[in-house]
Structure formats: C-alpha cells, structure tokens
Amino acid sequence: MTIAEMNFFQRMLYILSNYGGSLAKGAATTMAIAIICTLLGCLIGFAVGLVQTTEPHRKDGMVKRGLLRIVKIILTAYVEVFRGTPMMLQAAFIYYGMSQLFGINLGMWSAAIIIVSINTGAYMAETVRGGILSVDPGQTEGARAIGMSHVQTMLFVVLPQALRNIMPQIGNNLIINIKDTCVLSIIGTVELFFTFKSISGALYTYFEAATVTMIIYFVLTFVCSRILRFVEEKMDGPSNFDLATTDTLAFTSGLTSYNNKTGGTH
Amino acid sequence: MEAILKVEHLVKTFGTNEVLRDIDFSVYKGDVISIIGSSGSGKSTLLRCINMLEEATGGEILYHGKNILDGSVDEDRYRTKVGMVFQTFNLFNNYTVLDNCMIGQMKVLKRNRGDAEARAMEYLSRVGMEQYIKAKPRQLSGGQKQRVAIARALAMDPEILLFDEPTSALDPEMVGEVLDVMKNLAESGMTMLVVTHEMAFARDISKRVVYMADGKIEEEGPPSEIFGNPKSQRTKDFLSRFTKG
Numbered sequence: 073m074t075i076a077e078m079n080f081f082q083r084m085l086y087i088l089s090n091y092g093g094s095l096a097k098g099a100a101t102t103m104a105i106a107i108i109c110t111l112l113g114c115l116i117g118f119a120v121g122l123v124q125t126t127e128p129h130r131k132d133g134m135v136k137r138g139l140l141r142i143v144k145i146i147l148t149a150y151v152e153v154f155r156g157t158p159m160m161l162q163a164a165f166i167y168y169g170m171s172q173l174f175g176i177n178l179g180m181w182s183a184a185i186i187i188v189s190i191n192t193g194a195y196m197a198e199t200v201r202g203g204i205l206s207v208d209p210g211q212t213e214g215a216r217a218i219g220m221s222h223v224q225t226m227l228f229v230v231l232p233q234a235l236r237n238i239m240p241q242i243g244n245n246l247i248i249n250i251k252d253t254c255v256l257s258i259i260g261t262v263e264l265f266f267t268f269k270s271i272s273g274a275l276y277t278y279f280e281a282a283t284v285t286m287i288i289y290f291v292l293t294f295v296c297s298r299i300l301r302f303v304e305e306k307m308d309g310p311s312n313f314d315l316a317t318t319d320t321l322a323f324t325s326g327l328t329s330y331n332n333k334t335g336g337t338h
Numbered sequence: 339m340e341a342i343l344k345v346e347h348l349v350k351t352f353g354t355n356e357v358l359r360d361i362d363f364s365v366y367k368g369d370v371i372s373i374i375g376s377s378g379s380g381k382s383t384l385l386r387c388i389n390m391l392e393e394a395t396g397g398e399i400l401y402h403g404k405n406i407l408d409g410s411v412d413e414d415r416y417r418t419k420v421g422m423v424f425q426t427f428n429l430f431n432n433y434t435v436l437d438n439c440m441i442g443q444m445k446v447l448k449r450n451r452g453d454a455e456a457r458a459m460e461y462l463s464r465v466g467m468e469q470y471i472k473a474k475p476r477q478l479s480g481g482q483k484q485r486v487a488i489a490r491a492l493a494m495d496p497e498i499l500l501f502d503e504p505t506s507a508l509d510p511e512m513v514g515e516v517l518d519v520m521k522n523l524a525e526s527g528m529t530m531l532v533v534t535h536e537m538a539f540a541r542d543i544s545k546r547v548v549y550m551a552d553g554k555i556e557e558e559g560p561p562s563e564i565f566g567n568p569k570s571q572r573t574k575d576f577l578s579r580f581t582k583g
Contacts, residue, residue, distance in 0.1 A: 211428060
C-alpha cells in the first residue's frame with residue numbers, strides 16, 4: 073500500500089513507525105534546549121533582577137552610585153531589546169552575525185543555547201524583579217533587625233520566597249521555550265519542528281505529520297506543567313504539622329502523624 | 339552608671355514633614371520604658387531610628403558612648419545587640435518556628451547548629467512555644483507568632499529589646515499572652531523599650547514612661563507620676579481619653 077492509498081490513521085502510524093526515531097530525537101533535542109535554557113535563563117534573570125532591585129546604600133560614595141546606575145542602564149537595555157524583538161530574528165542576527173563579523177562559527181548547540189538563554193533571561197529578569205517586590209518588606213526588616221547583611225537577607229529570606237512566588241511564571245517560561253525552540257529551525261537546529269518539516273517534506277503528508285508533532289508537543293508541555301505543579305506543592309511543605317510534645321493529651325488521635333492524603337490517622 | 343543608649347537632639351524629617359524634633363533620653367541597663375502617645379506622634383519612628391531602619395536626619399544616638407550615626411559602628415553588629423519586635427511580627431515565612439529562631443544565630447553570630455538549637459529551644463520554652471517548633475508561621479495565630487518573634491529576638495542575646503506596638507495587630511483575646519511574656523521578661527531584668535497603646539502595661543510593668551506628642555517628648559517620669567500626677571496639660575488630656583475608656 074502506498075501513502076496515497078492510506079487513510080488518516082494509517083498515515084499517522086506510517087509516520088510513527090518510519091520516523092519515530094527522528095521524532096524522538098527531535099523531541100529530546102527540544103526538551104534539552106528548553107530545560108537547559110530555562111535554567112540558564114533563570115540564573116541570568118536572578119542576577120539581573122537582583123541588581124535591578126538593589127538600592128544604593130546611604131553611605132555609598134559617588135563612584136559606587138554612578139557604577140550601579142550605569143550597570144542598571146545596560147541591563148535595562150538588554151531586557152528591552154531582547155523582549156522587544158522576535159527570537160527568530162535574534163537567532164539569525166547572532167548566528168550569522170558571529171560568523172560574518174568575527175568569523176566564529178557557533179555550533180548548532182551553542183548557538184541554540186546562547187540565544188534561548190539570553191532571551192529567557194530577559195523575560196525572567198522582569199519576573200524576578202516582580203517576585204522580589206512581591207515579598208513583604210517586613211521580611212527584609214525582620215532580617216535586617218537581627219543583624220543580617222543585605223546579601224544574607226536576600227539569600228536566606230527574600231529570594232527563597234520570591235522563587236516560590238514566581239514558580240508558576242518559571243513553568244510558563246519552560247512551556248514557552250519548549251514551543252519556541254521551533255524558531256531555531258531557521259539556523260538549522262534539528263529539533264522537533266525541524267523534524268516535522270523534514271517528514272512532511274519527504275512524504276507530503278502535512279496534516280498527519282502536523283497532528284503527530286502537535287500531540288508530541290502537547291504531551292511534553294502537559295507533563296512538564298504537572299511536574300512543576302508537584303514541585304510547587306513540595307515547596308509549600310505539608311499543610312499540617314506535628315506538635316513536639318511529651319504531653320500524652322496531645323496524642324488523643326494516636327501516635328502516628330496526620331495523613332495528608334486520607335485526612336485522618338487511621 | 340553609663341547609659342547603654344543615649345539619644346541626643348535626635349531629628350527626623352520625611353521631606354518637609356518633621357516627625358521627630360530634638361529628642362533626648364537615655365536607656366540604662368534593666369530599664370523598662372514605655373513610650374506612649376497618639377498615632378503620628380513619632381513613637382514608632384523613634385524606635386526605627388534607634389534600630390537604624392530609618393536614617394535619622396540629625397542629632398546623635400550613642401551606643402556605649404559611640405555615635406552609631408557617624409558610620410564608626412558596624413550597622414549589622416549593632417543590630418544584633420538591639421533586638422526589635424514588630425507590630426506585624428515579620429517572622430520568616432519560608433522557615434519553621436525553630437529555624438526562625440536559629441537562622442540569625444547561625445548566619446550572623448556564626449554559632450554552630452547544636453548551640454543555636456539549644457538556645458532557640460530555651461527561648462521558645464520561655465515564651466511557651468516549644469511545642470510548635472515544626473510549624474510554619476502561616477499555621478500560627480497572631481499571638482503565637484508574636485511570641486515566636488520575641489524568642490527569635492532573644493536568641494540573638496540582645497542588650498536591649500525594642501517593641502514596636504507588639505500587641506496592636508492582635509485580636510483582644512491574644513493580647514494577654516504576649517503581655518504576659520513581656521511582663522516575665524521585664525521581671526527577669528531585660529532592658530526594654532516599648533512603644534505601646536496598652537496603658538495597663540505602661541502603668542504596671544514599666545519603670546519609666548515617656549509621653550510623646552508632635553515629635554517631642556512632652557513628659558517623662560515613673561509611671562506613678564505620669565499616670566497619677568501628670569504635669570503637662572497634653573499628657574492629662576491624652577490619659578483622660580484612656581481612663582474614660
């Protein structure tokens with residue numbers, strides 16, 4: 073039976089059996105780029121967001137204040153430029169620019185990772201800034217009042233809470249990255265969308281190939297969003313706590329811990 | 339006796355708004371001082387200036403004779419010696435009760451985990467919260483949070499403890515448990531500076547009362563004098579509003 077004689081489902085099965093390996097490889101590449109770049113983007117975002125929310129200390133001299141100001145202007149420019157232009161063009165700009173201007177030929181992986189990371193970083197910078205601002209100023213005052221330095225306050229009190237608050241947005245970014253890596257096909261990165269183009273080009277079965285690829289994208293993003301939700305719940309910790317006591321009256325429901333799932337101790 | 343803290347000609351302005359004008363007073367070891375006055379009289383700002391959460395505009399704050407405002411005293415070090423309890427508790431939401439009382443000891447005072455935990459447990463027992471060490475702040479009532487906040491401040495071994503309206507954000511039935519802890523502390527000889535609207539606390543527990551109005555100290559003296567025989571007309575008016583209830 074030729075492709076032309078098959079029905080919709082047979083064509084999909086045909087694609088899966090003949091190109092399953094390529095699709096899996098494409099999906100793996102997509103996921104690897106998305107996960108690595110979201111993590112790197114978070115690091116960039118935290119660094120930039122931290123600097124953006126730093127206020128000069130009252131005892132700082134003119135030089136330090138001036139320096140902070142200049143760094144902030146540069147970072148703002150970075151955020152605005154990379155948020156304000158399409159990633160597809162950024163990819164072309166950096167990839168071809170590097171080879172034409174500096175004679176550097178970025179490999180497929182390094183190009184993909186650099187482009188998506190700095191793009192994610194630009195979005196994350198604003199998210200982190202919002203996350204830091206969302207933490208009650210009283211938390212900072214409480215930390216400063218027991219003698220913590222600015223760095224300690226940020227590290228132990230503000231950032232952990234900011235991170236929890238922006239987890240949904242980090243999840244958003246991961247999912248956006250899974251889908252947006254498809255623009256990397258412009259520089260020849262062999263990811264899931266590139267694989268789709270190859271298959272549909274070879275078989276002329278655009279509809280079926282698109283369906284199969286869409287399902288794969290959806291499974292990837294859905295699984296990721298569920299996992300992230302689970303991580304968020306873990307971060308919140310249990311909603312109940314045990315009393316630390318030797319008073320047996322506190323143990324009226326027995327000595328076992330409260331069970332979060334069944335709600336009781338039995 | 340040398341004063342632990344000596345405030346001289348302290349001035350604080352927010353823009354053109356003069357919140358503190360020429361404040362003078364001293365805190366000696368074992369003092370329990372209540373600062374009373376209407377809202378907006380500058381009581382909280384005074385405490386926040388002493389703890390350097392606000393930068394004083396003028397004057398001096400001498401800690402054992404050293405002016406903390408001229409940059410010669412390490413700010414973070416100084417703050418470990420002058421503890422602060424806030425109206426809004428400000429417990430760290432990302433830590434359990436026990437960790438709240440340990441993190442400052444470990445990160446700021448560099449105590450090891452064992453020492454920090456022992457000290458934290460000692461003070462948590464003292465405020466009656468030793469059973470709740472595994473709870474997160476969001477699982478506690480206001481009064482419980484405030485008692486943990488007091489234990490957290492005590493665990494740093496401060497010389498003075500500042501209280502900024504510690505019972506103002508509490509439901510009436512929880513005010514008592516916090517005041518009991520404070521009374522107990524006062525009796526144990528802790529040096530305390532308390533901004534409060536609890537007149538009973540000011541009258542019965544503090545050794546000195548400072549009445550503030552319009553950013554100035556209007557009257558200062560032992561509670562028997564301030565409550566029994568106030569000299570200033572403004573103090574009389576302020577107190578009569580409370581006694582009429």
